[in-house]
Amino acid sequence: MGPGDLAEVLAPIPGASDERILVGRETFDDAGVFFLSDELALVQTVDFFAPIVDDPYTFGQIAAANALSDVYAMGGQPLTALNIVAFPNDKLPLAILTDILRGGLDKVHEAGAHIIGGHTILDEEIKYGLAVTGRAHPKFLLTNAAAKPGDRLVLTKPLGTGILATAIKRGELAPSAQAEVLASMTTLNGGASRAALAVGARCATDVTGFGLLGHASHVARASGVTLRFSVAAIPAFAGAADAWARGVNTGGAERNLEYVNPLVDWGSSTDAQRALLVDPQTSGGLLVAVGPDRVAAYLSRVAGAVEVGTVTERAEFAIVLQ
Amino acid sequence: MGPGDLAEVLAPIPGASDERILVGRETFDDAGVFFLSDELALVQTVDFFAPIVDDPYTFGQIAAANALSDVYAMGGQPLTALNIVAFPNDKLPLAILTDILRGGLDKVHEAGAHIIGGHTILDEEIKYGLAVTGRAHPKFLLTNAAAKPGDRLVLTKPLGTGILATAIKRGELAPSAQAEVLASMTTLNGGASRAALAVGARCATDVTGFGLLGHASHVARASGVTLRFSVAAIPAFAGAADAWARGVNTGGAERNLEYVNPLVDWGSSTDAQRALLVDPQTSGGLLVAVGPDRVAAYLSRVAGAVEVGTVTERAEFAIVLQ
Numbered sequence: 191m192g193p194g195d196l197a198e199v200l201a202p203i204p205g206a207s208d209e210r211i212l213v214g215r216e217t218f219d220d221a222g223v224f225f226l227s228d229e230l231a232l233v234q235t236v237d238f239f240a241p242i243v244d245d246p247y248t249f250g251q252i253a254a255a256n257a258l259s260d261v262y263a264m265g266g267q268p269l270t271a272l273n274i275v276a277f278p279n280d281k282l283p284l285a286i287l288t289d290i291l292r293g294g295l296d297k298v299h300e301a302g303a304h305i306i307g308g309h310t311i312l313d314e315e316i317k318y319g320l321a322v323t324g325r326a327h328p329k330f331l332l333t334n335a336a337a338k339p340g341d342r343l344v345l346t347k348p349l350g351t352g353i354l355a356t357a358i359k360r361g362e363l364a365p366s367a368q369a370e371v372l373a374s375m376t377t378l379n380g381g382a383s384r385a386a387l388a389v390g391a392r393c394a395t396d397v398t399g400f401g402l403l404g405h406a407s408h409v410a411r412a413s414g415v416t417l418r419f420s421v422a423a424i425p426a427f428a429g430a431a432d433a434w435a436r437g438v439n440t441g442g443a444e445r446n447l448e449y450v451n452p453l454v455d456w457g458s459s460t461d462a463q464r465a466l467l468v469d470p471q472t473s474g475g476l477l478v479a480v481g482p483d484r485v486a487a488y489l490s491r492v493a494g495a496v497e498v499g500t501v502t503e504r505a506e507f508a509i510v511l512q
Numbered sequence: 513m514g515p516g517d518l519a520e521v522l523a524p525i526p527g528a529s530d531e532r533i534l535v536g537r538e539t540f541d542d543a544g545v546f547f548l549s550d551e552l553a554l555v556q557t558v559d560f561f562a563p564i565v566d567d568p569y570t571f572g573q574i575a576a577a578n579a580l581s582d583v584y585a586m587g588g589q590p591l592t593a594l595n596i597v598a599f600p601n602d603k604l605p606l607a608i609l610t611d612i613l614r615g616g617l618d619k620v621h622e623a624g625a626h627i628i629g630g631h632t633i634l635d636e637e638i639k640y641g642l643a644v645t646g647r648a649h650p651k652f653l654l655t656n657a658a659a660k661p662g663d664r665l666v667l668t669k670p671l672g673t674g675i676l677a678t679a680i681k682r683g684e685l686a687p688s689a690q691a692e693v694l695a696s697m698t699t700l701n702g703g704a705s706r707a708a709l710a711v712g713a714r715c716a717t718d719v720t721g722f723g724l725l726g727h728a729s730h731v732a733r734a735s736g737v738t739l740r741f742s743v744a745a746i747p748a749f750a751g752a753a754d755a756w757a758r759g760v761n762t763g764g765a766e767r768n769l770e771y772v773n774p775l776v777d778w779g780s781s782t783d784a785q786r787a788l789l790v791d792p793q794t795s796g797g798l799l800v801a802v803g804p805d806r807v808a809a810y811l812s813r814v815a816g817a818v819e820v821g822t823v824t825e826r827a828e829f830a831i832v833l834q
Contacts, residue, residue: 191597195601195606199606199609200613206626206627206628208626210626211628213628214626215627222592222594222629224591232591232592234594234645235629236594236596236629236631236643239633270544270554274560275513279513279517284520288524288525291521291525295525304532304533304546305528306528306537306545307536307556309558309560310518311560312513315636317633321558321594321596323645325548
């Protein structure tokens with residue numbers, strides 16, 4: 191569901207008011223955080239969606255990496271997960287579902303966590319995902335509310351998975367480009383998360399359905415700052431801009447653009463650049479705000495990480511493209 | 513999904529092997545239990561489904577009571593929950609979803625827990641539920657693996673919600689009977705759970721999609737015992753048997769019957785009785801195994817609880833109807 195509709199749905203519902211809720215829904219952060227003791231907080235998230243690739247095992251891996259990412263984006267270490275499954279078992283062989291679950295399980299194990307349950311319903315269309323619980327130290331979280339003026343912005347994976355997943359479905363993406371984007375979507379954000387904590391960062395978010403600018407706008411709002419992106423520095427998958435130019439797009443991008451449009455000074459960015467900046471990502475990278483003296487240390491620890499902008503005092507726009 | 517298909521899907525997937533998993537999927541218990549410390553275990557479950565009643569607020573309450581019940585069935589105290597939502601927001605007003613979420617939130621608050629996140633997707637059909645996390649003491653759990661010969665079986669809510677929900681959808685249920693079944697489905701199992709722990713019980717399960725006999729068969733298998741039910745004593749909602757006799761039934765009942773049939777000595781039970789015993793329940797009661805000297809104490813603490821059978825050494829059948 192788009193961020194605008196979601197805000198409308200939730201507006202009449204009172205927010206939670208318990209001091210044990212360290213991160214609730216108010217800041218549109220990646221996961222909720224609940225205080226259990228001075229040294230233990232639970233980091234919890236749920237995510238699931240319809241297949242974006244044909245291979246069931248790969249889809250399971252991507253869905254799990256995507257759900258686990260929300261825990262990593264808060265500085266959590268995944269502990270447990272529950273499978274969430276919708277499957278048309280009157281129409282498709284059950285072996286497909288076994289392969290999806292095996293892909294999910296392998297990623298959960300790679301994260302050092304365990305699947306301890308789940309729920310499966312009959313449905314017209316396959317859907318798969320996980321509810322994930324991680325542990326974190328209440329004093330060492332990564333939230334979207336902790337960006338400070340002077341921080342540098344680092345993005346750990348290229349953009350374009352939304353456009354390219356559509357291109358793959360249409361059979362329009364070359365095998366080598368396909369392999370690259372699948373490898374990225376099945377890569378866990380655990381290393382990027384641990385490196386952020388190691389260099390003393392306190393602000394991160396993962397880039398998923400609302401696109402880079404949607405999630406960046408939540409950082410800007412929750413932190414009370416402006417995020418300035420160097421558009422030319424932002425990494426994108428080979429072929430994503432071309433696919434967009436050929437007419438490959440997603441409904442999510444349109445909703446994201448509508449949502450962030452009033453918050454963004456678009457500068458001289460091109461239509462193609464904008465399309466990538468609002469492209470809904472699946473299992474996207476982390477956007478991390480790192481102190482200026484630690485950014486080199488972070489970049490050296492995280493393969494593929496790229497410096498893409500800076501944080502300044504809140505200005506007229508939440509996001510400025512340069 | 514029916515229990516047979518589910519077993520087929522999961523068969524090729526290796527079970528978890530970590531000593532911190534106190535309850536995993538092997539015993540088909542109501543929730544997973546993960547050890548965090550000598551005094552703290554997490555109890556985790558996920559459940560969601562399509563509306564079984566027309567009123568959105570009531571549906572939200574029922575879905576939440578049903579999901580929370582899995583935590584109660586393990587002896588847990590709910591702490592946090594995540595919303596799981598599918599909604600056709602191109603076809604229905606968003607206010608319907610707000611009402612569903614409000615119903616869920618009110619039940620979660622009644623349970624003393626908090627909703628700290630969620631995930632919403634566009635879908636053809638509404639679905640709602642929760643991933644719930646509770647806390648329990650690792651030494652004081654209620655599992656389906658702890659029934660002992662000599663225990664008495666107590667059921668805390670009447671059977672028949674599956675049949676009656678279908679009758680309600682068809683407009684065939686009188687308002688007073690409707691009110692009774694809705695009141696039951698929106699009643700939390702927290703009192704029944706706390707009373708079980710208070711009288712020293714260690715075995716419980718909640719009666720949901722697999723019907724009384726489906727869940728009873730899991731108790732029998734996990735505990736290595738036979739469950740003997742006094743069929744005439746088992747409570748059912750007024751009108752459920754009549755509705756069944758008029759042809760009201762569910763696909764779930766047929767799957768459940770097929771699943772438990774080889775495990776049950778049906779005795780002289782009637783077709784109508786069997787239909788209720790395999791009727792898939794939503795937000796059903798707890799089935800608790802209580803020591804014979806404590807059963808009176810339990811019955812006095814839990815309104816509506818009824819003694820329905822006994823536990824014996826494992827015999828030829830897992831379940832015997834008397």
